[in-house]
Amino acid sequence: MKVKGSDGVNSTDTVDFTKLDSVLKKTIHAVEGSKEQIFGISENARRESEDILKELTAIKKEVADIIDQTDELEQKFRASRQRLVEVSRNFQQFGEDDIKKSYELASQIQLTLSLAREKEANLRIRRDELERRLKNLTETIDKADNLMTQVSVVLGYLTGDLGDFSSAVESASQRQMLALQIIQAQEDERKRVARDIHDGPAQAMANIVVRSEITDRMLSQGRIQEARSELAELRGTVRNTLSEVRKIIFDLRPMALDDLGIVPTLRKYLDDFGQRNGMLTELKTLGKEGRLPASIEVVIFRLVQEALNNAGKHSRAKQIEVKLEFGPNRITGQVKDNGVGFDDLEKTAQPQFGIMGMKERIKLLDGDLKIESANGQGTRVLFSIPIELEDK
16 A cells, blocks of 8 residues: 555655565564474473473482481491401300301491492482472473563564554554553463462372372382372372362352352452461441342452452552442442552552553443552552442
């Protein structure tokens, strides 16, 4: 597409969107290829780290066993040396065969002890090497995940706002930046969920696999009691893992919100949040409670959830109070903490993607959001949403 001047002649300052779209598509293809390569590196590093973790677990157990064996051999060696000294001092009471047997026994135990010590030293060296490799792989995985997030943001921006280049040119700069921030917020949330799964259930399941193999070896060796003890611990690990999975599911979409409504769901979430963060939490309700439209209940829950997350990360608060007031045609809420507070939200160091999301959610419902804070005086998040109450 070319822009004509007032005289009907093509202007020298022209924009060829066909070529620009072609360049954009090639760029998107290259970025997608890079993303696949980064993902491959990350997955290979994860598989290698799992193999190393499995070998490391076995070596640690072998080190513990060889240490016990070495301690036992050292006791036997000291006893044999004491016996040899006793026989040598009282050679008149003992025959030559007794002295010879005592010497051979002491020499045999000493040799076995030396071999055990050498094996222990080699195992320790191997263990230290595996721990260093595991640390390096963990760093590689973290870097790859961070790079994946950045690439995903760029790719989402290219395929989203810039997919139709003509429309993008006509869009305002502020809308483009807002779109990029929204994509970043989405990627941060996906990264948080992935990290929660990787650090929690995924690690626990990997540990369960390793320990189940150890239990299998115990059973094959006839160590029934040890195997039963290990299975009991595994059951506890599985229960804890199941609890972590349920927590992640609850954070993504609390099913209680559909079944029970906003008040019981918030009350449970506040209790769990307080236990996890060592804070006193309280939920107060005013007015006649009732079920709200599902879209409004979700928005209220996400507003309170984001406010609590911000308080947990930044406020250093000891107490948080959430208040909901049900009116005839409006619900108002407040999340108040007694933390350190801040003077100017616009001048904080980090991009406030969470707060931006809160404002976008409240705006969709024609509601109002206000954040009040000052250094040393805590923070209050106030919101108001027009509603029509549904009977319980």
